[in-house]
Amino acid sequence: MSKSLNVSNEDILYQIKISAQFPGLVEAIACRKIITDTAEKVGIKLELEELQQAADNLRLTNKLLKAEDTWAWLEKHHLSLDEFEALAYTNQLSNKLATHLFAEQVEPFFYEHQLDYAGAVTYEVILDDEDLALELFCALKENEISFQEIARQYIEEPEIRRAGGYRGIQRRQDFRPEIAAAVFAATPPQILKPIITPKGVHIILVEEIIEAKLNEQLRVKILADLFAVWLKQQIAELEIVTQLNCDRTQVALP
Structure with a gap:
């Protein structure tokens, strides 16, 4: 006879805290908020085709080749279909914001640091x-x-x-x-x-x-690196206030 185990929101939050994962979780939340807020400020929006491509890329990355694979993956990670789309949306928004902010800096950065990429x-x-x-x-x-x-x-x-x-x-x-x-x-x-x-x-x-060559793979890597540095700088400038309740965590950013 199989046994059941009930896991509450309190249990999840407590486990995150005692396993020292809380700072990483808060930073991830801060990154998501910074990305969405900045994208809104600079007027970046996603078209339906871009969102569909992002969802396809997410399925491909996780080897979700069949519909049943996708549903099993969603169940494993306790995600709804709407949350899956939200994840794809955030990923694509992040890529589009990185391109908006740093696409023109990739080539100069490469030639300045060309020896590092040999x-x-x-x-x-x-x-x-x-x-x-x-x-x-x-x-x-x-x-x-x-x-x-x-x-x-x-x-x-x-x-x-x-x-x-x-x-x-x-x-x-x-x-x-x-x-x-x-x-x-x-x-x-x-x-x-x-x-x-x-x-x-x-x-x-x-x-x-x-010898280093600025191919598409290296261009994507440099773009991602520049964006990651920018995100860390944005987080460093924030005063992150966490408010813990028994069943949820809220992160307030000024």
Whole structure:
């Protein structure tokens, strides 16, 4: 026989508080209010076609390919159809406001920070012993051993070991500063002299440096980053007053 459990609004609010999620929740509410208020002030409105596209994107993001998938997802998240549309509306309004505020700033920002968006294809082995790292580095320079052989011997994680220490394409901010400086000064293909960090002694093969290009994917990322910074600035300037009742939370923004 199945058992039932009643969860009240008080229970939900209490759990949010004791799990230290309350500040994040309040900030999310503040963001939504800032977006809707600012969009209204600058005269941004959504057409029916835009709202439909936003709803389609939301379903696609959550892999809701069938009607029954959508209804199951709504039930899981305790959302009505109107609330689903409200979520899609807020998402699209946010995108449209970001474009309105920062679309013209994306290209200048990219060229000002172009070096930060360059990529590097690297392979890496991290050791605990500096002397061993120097010995292996010298052996690599003399072609006495291959990087793949070192990876097979000294990398513990199976997936990374099988990939020969491959770290994929990483941007400058993905590396520690001391490693980034060496990686992006390299002339690929190049083995870097061992670099010591708190994680250990790094032996790095720089296979390729990829110059930054302002494609659509990067344009969207920069736009989102600029908008996120703006939102944080807006929140920092607010005095957020929370009023807690037994069954609901109200956030009042001046």
